[in-house]
Amino acid sequence: MDELGDLILQTACAAAAHWRDQLPDLPIQLAVNVSGRQLDDPTLPSRVAAALDASGLDAASLWLEITESVLMRNPTRSTALLAELKARGVRLAADDFGTGYSSLAYLKTFPLDALKIDRSFVSAMPTGPQEVAITRAVIAVADALGLEVIAEGIERGDQRDCVTALGAALGQGYLWSPAVTADAFAARLSAEDDGASVWSEPEPTSSGTRLEPGPGSEASADERVDALLEELAHEIRSPLAVVSGYAGLIQTSDLAEARIGGAAIQRAAHRIDAIVGQVTGVGRRIGRSDPAARQPVDLGALVDGIVADFGLITSGELRWVEPAGPAISVSADATQIERAITNLISNAVRFGPRGAPVVVALQADNVWADVEISDEGPGVDPADLSLLFCKYGRADRAGPGSGLGLYLARRIARAHGGDILVRPRTVGRGSTFTVRLPVVADRAPQARSRPPRSG
Secondary structure, eight states: OOHHHHHHHHHHHHHHHHHHHHOTTSOOOEEEEOOHHHHTOTTHHHHHHHHHHHHTOOGGGEEEEEEHHHHTTSHHHHHHHHHHHHHTTOEEEEEEETSSOOOHHHHTTSOOSEEEEOHHHHTTTTTOHHHHHHHHHHHHHHHHTTOEEEEOOOOSHHHHHHHHHHTOOEEOSTTTOOOOOHHHHHHHHHHHHTTOOOOSSSOBOSSSEEOOOOTTOOOOTTHHHHHHHHHHHHHHHHHHHHHHHHHHHHTTSSOHHHHHHHHHHHHHHHHHHHHHHHHTTHHHHTTOOOGGGOEEEEHHHHHHHHHHHHHHHOSSOEEEEOOOSSOOEEEEOHHHHHHHHHHHHHHHHHHSOTTOOEEEEEEEOSSEEEEEEEOOSSOOOGGGHHHHTSTTOOSOTTSSOOSOHHHHHHHHHHHTTOEEEEEEEETTEEEEEEEEEEBOSSOOOBOOOOOOSOO
16 A cells, blocks of 8 residues: 555544544444555555554444456455455445446455445436446345445436435435535534534435435345245244244243243244344335334343343353443334344354354443354354345355345344444354444433343
8 A cells, every 4th residue: 555545544534533533423434445556455454454543443434445447457366355354344335336347256255335336327317228227237236235335426316316216225426515625524514413404415324325215116136035025924923923822821820930931932922023024025124224213222231131032042151241331322223123133143053063152242432332242153254254244145055044134134233323243253263243333322221121031
């Protein structure tokens, strides 16, 4: 990496860290472009880590954008370098997508988080039939791979409406704002934090502006699978209601052990019913959590309840490292966050050696709250990182699972302004998955009402 690249990265990270400190209630994220020369430098991951350490910026707050053509100059080397960056917690986006020489065979190997549709396609909308067709295909591919889509170069309302109808959830361009200085941007953020409306269109997010779905949105490539899930959900819910009813009867027993077991069964039945409801229509509804459904939630109490339920049904050792100090509050749809954490704990228990410990820990600073789930399973091969969060994608085809759990968990976390991170514990053994959510300052957490576990 040349000196100019170092300076740009260091300055950007320092600015983002300063904005975060000045506006702790806003989840600040920043995207920095990476040049071909930088991607050729094997020390790029360590230099990025040094910039983050010097600024104090969390890795999950930094996006690195690499153009498609640069990625394809040496796909093997690009994949290895991106995997190392991904392991450090930064987010990765393919910029100017659709203008290079990529193929789907290579795309699925890159551990990306987002695709940015090149402005040349957006500029021809809504009247360019070829550009519309290509954009529709790119969005369908990205959705199947569990990637965000960001439409670049939106300058008019009809362009915004067109990419929204095609299924894009994020956009950027002059429709919202031209490029501004760091000071001007900080002033806008400050006004936003005070509740003022400073954007002429929807509120900007990390790499673009969140677009509201409009009428006539196209179905994704997985629509037929989603329709089948709707039918299966109907078949599952009938016997599930019977199980829940009998669990209620068990709770009237004179035996304390029976009452505890009945309560656990009923909670599990309710959780399964909620999961079934979430899976149906998974392609579009997950990842667009209704802000009105979010309330300050005591994350420690939420995780405590999940761990307690698993402790009743798992044969392994589930360790819960409770945080010291005051309650950690996040603004969340508690049902969705519970679902994401449950998915990760379930995977850790299922894929780890029988009887091996699974450790769940919660920690937080003044910006992020992290729920960490560590196991001693087979670990994650760096070559499989790009498959982890794909819709219906599974790195281990021989193992159990539908390939939806991690996809859903990450969509839920990102809908709340956070993410799911993964890192190896040791070489070839064990992984730590982290649910990262922005903390809520100076708000009382919502009380969680849970069925009693005894007498």
